[in-house]
Amino acid sequence: MVRYSLDPENPTKSCKARGSNLRVHFKNTRETAQAIKGMHIRKATKFLKDVTLKKQCVPFRRYNGGVGRCAQAKQWDWTQGRWPKKSADFLLHMLKNAESNAELKGLDVDSLVIEHIQVNKAPKMRRRTYRAHGRINPYMSSPCHIEMILTEKEQIVPKPEEELAQKKKVKYFTRKDTLRFLSFSSMSWVVSMYR
Template sequence: MARVNYAYRPKDELNAAKAMGYEMPISFKHAVEICRAIKGKKIDDAIEYLEDVVAMERAVPFKNHKKKVAHKKGLEKWYAGRYPVKASTYILKVLENLKANAEYKGLELNRLVITHAQAKKGRVIKRYMPRAYGRATPKFKILTTVEIVAEVR
């Protein structure tokens, strides 16, 4: 049994492919914005999009976490954006896994559309940095789980 269940259950399991990146050391906020950007795209288009983000050619629109985020060119109907390279490389691996899972199931890749892309907070790795006068500063690392489901449309 899986440690984390999918939050979304497709209507037809035979015509859907699923992939999950479990507790990755990436920013939760960046993962949320990337998942919003790739939802509704075909798998190959999403992979190409994230490769462009890693190469810093296309920006990811930041719609929720946009406070003090600079404007970027090339965004459609939005102004704030960034190039989350580290999170994009990890989610790119999840997309490659999704593509391999779809091929293994024998699904047509050109008809698959990402219907569900979600980022969840995982465990928190708690560390403390000792400071002067017996104090300590917390250094917490929040891990992120990303799940992606693609269905035949």
């Protein structure tokens, strides 16, 4: 059995999926995986489909050397972004696999959240390209391993409105307010002294 890098907190409410030696760029896949981490499964699926259609972009935060800027990255509070179609397709395939694993376990698919997703480098595959003057340069690919754990999250019960209404607003003085207050009180003391 293959070992995952993280054990789920509640194994009965979790499902796993993984892929090894996938022929898809490591850097693009890592950035796409970070974008969907913590999302609900339906939201992540919609996001990845939008990436393939270029409706939403993936923000490139770590591997962003030479990556152009795009307006769609603003919603992530970032400037650089791309649309890695192949990475999105591979992650969609893995989400589908995890969803079928959850159904087999009897979990509620609609409440699944991506708790853990990790992309690791796989051994590179070597090819060659022919250059001028009889030289040969390497032409390497960068495959990757992907693993994900999805967990069924409990529904958060909202607080009753009565409790929210009873809470009073407490004004905390900041350092600026305190200095302002002290300066006004010292000014009034100086004025009263010279009267």
